[in-house]
Ligand SMILES: Cc1cc2nc3c(=O)[nH]c(=O)nc-3n(C[C@H](O)[C@H](O)[C@H](O)COP(=O)(O)OP(=O)(O)OC[C@H]3O[C@@H](n4cnc5c(N)ncnc54)[C@H](O)[C@@H]3O)c2cc1C
């Protein structure tokens with residue numbers, strides 16, 4: 001028996017989320033005395049996985065798996081899990097992993113717990129801590145089934161290096177045309193920009209910025225920080241920014257290391273979606289804005305004055321610490 | 323086309339969340355319940371299919387009698403019939419199994435669920451259903467067009483958008499984008515009156531054990547006070563972020 005972890009790639013390279021899932025899986029494998037086995041599709045090189053404690057990589061190279069397809073990917077993963085007689089599968093919290101989670105749970109007759117934020121509270125029975133009620137609460141969830149699937153929340157466990165000498169086994173699949181009941185016909189992906197899902201730092205703007213023409217402020221700050229840009233719901237509803245940037249309870253969830261909120265009041269629905277972030281900074285003219293109650297650091301001031309200065313200071317800081 | 327919209331009955335987004343019975347249960351005292359926001363986007367898209375393409379729209383909820391006001395609201399918005407599976411929604415697998423049974427009985431061509439409920443946050447009910455029913459499935463769905471048996475859906479991906487072609491029967495996990503915020507409808511008087519006459523069928527659950535169980539809840543630790551930095555002293559913020567918070 002082994003602990004399995006699915007390691008997601010984009011264009012052949014492992015995502016950061018994959019290493020976090022592996023770090024979590026390694027911890028569990030250690031505790032239960034099982035080997036750690038990673039499943040990877042079409043990776044250029046699997047070596048990086050050994051830095052995080054993977055004993056063996058089951059690598060599948062297959063043209064049919066070049067493009068993500070939830071049902072087909074889940075079928076291949078479930079087949080491998082069954083052949084390995086594994087009982088535990090660790091996933092990350094990417095959009096694609098969440099897409100597969102339910103499908104895999106049904107295929108493997110597994111209890112699936114997503115949004116897990118810490119190492120298990122108990123191993124036998126397996127009890128994990130997960131975020132629920134849109135981050136306004138945490139649940140201790142017991143998994144009752146033989147096969148268990150855990151989805152690790154972004155930036156919750158962190159990356160933990162554990163170098164080992166591992167091996168790679170190449171596998172083949174028999175995926176065929178008839179296995180696809182959905183077909184991807186077009187993918188538009190922004191390139192050269194950090195996405196909210198992958199970002200360590202997110203710089204977010206609200207209605208306090210007055211209009212889309214002022215977003216240069218947000219983008220320049222994001223640039224120096226290597227951050228993704230985001231916005232509050234009304235900002236995307238008014239079309240100042242694309243919907244894909246809307247964060248919060250009804251938008252994208254954000255769980256980054258540093259969240260900078262500019263001209264955002266801090267409504268409960270906004271906070272619910274970003275509260276899992278570790279450090280929050282708020283810049284707002286109104287000292288009574290609710291965001292000040294949720295933030296770690298704050299500046300009461302006008303964004304149009306404060307943000308360009310902050311950008312300048314950070315540039316200087318970067319230059320000194322380069 | 324026959325559409326089923328799966329509606330989760332959730333605490334209003336402004337609700338304070340508390341637990342009771344030694345932190346083993348959600349405390350619904352004083353909490354207002356609403357249609358899960360992602361499901362409201364789905365229901366509104368279903369109304370479009372009803373009005374433009376003559377679809378019949380049913381809604382289903384797994385829940386006890388207290389969920390009926392939320393179901394009546396869905397009927398007042400324009401759904402034709404409602405089905406309530408009379409059981410407490412214990413976990414994603416249990417709920418998906420119950421809803422899958424409703425789909426089998428009703429012979430639906432399109433099942434619209436939400437990407438995620440804002441209370442359980444499982445994000446798994448539509449995925450599990452798709453597998454139990456062997457139906458095509460598109461998650462994080464932000465656009466859906468249907469012609470005959472063919473569907474074109476767009477879905478949000480990390481850093482972009484993907485267009486998918488598929489066929490009915492189909493399940494989606496929907497979210498904002500399916501319709502816009504401004505398309506959402508508040509039930510009018512006529513709708514509310516008509517909803518009272520519409521059929522709300524109660525069915526008993528099938529015998530399935532939940533795969534997971536929440537044995538205890540906790541609330542996030544109270545937050546310490548914010549550290550305020552003077553607008554004229556931004557260097558201080560930079561050094562706090564570097565030395566204290568260690569995030570830059
Ligand atoms: C069902 C539901 C779901 C929702 N989901 C979400 C969600 O997912 N995400 C979300 O964000 N919202 C959501 N909302 C909306 C939420 O309630 C708030 O309306 C929204 O977050 C407010 O956005 P804002 O902070 O940008 O705007 P406002 O509330 O208008 O705040 C603007 C802030 O900018 C400050 N300001 C003004 N000028 C300046 C300046 N020059 N410099 C600095 N600060 C300035 C003001 O003091 C104010 O605090 C939801 C609401 C509902 C009902």
Ligand SMILES: Nc1ncnc2c1ncn2[C@@H]1O[C@H](COP(=O)(O)O)[C@@H](O)[C@H]1O
Nearest residue numbers: 383384411435436438439444445446447
């Ligand atoms: N009790 C329920 N009754 C009906 N539909 C539900 C219920 N719970 C969840 N769903 C549907 O499944 C979606 C995802 O829920 P979840 O898996 O709980 O995040 C929701 O948006 C609803 O469409």
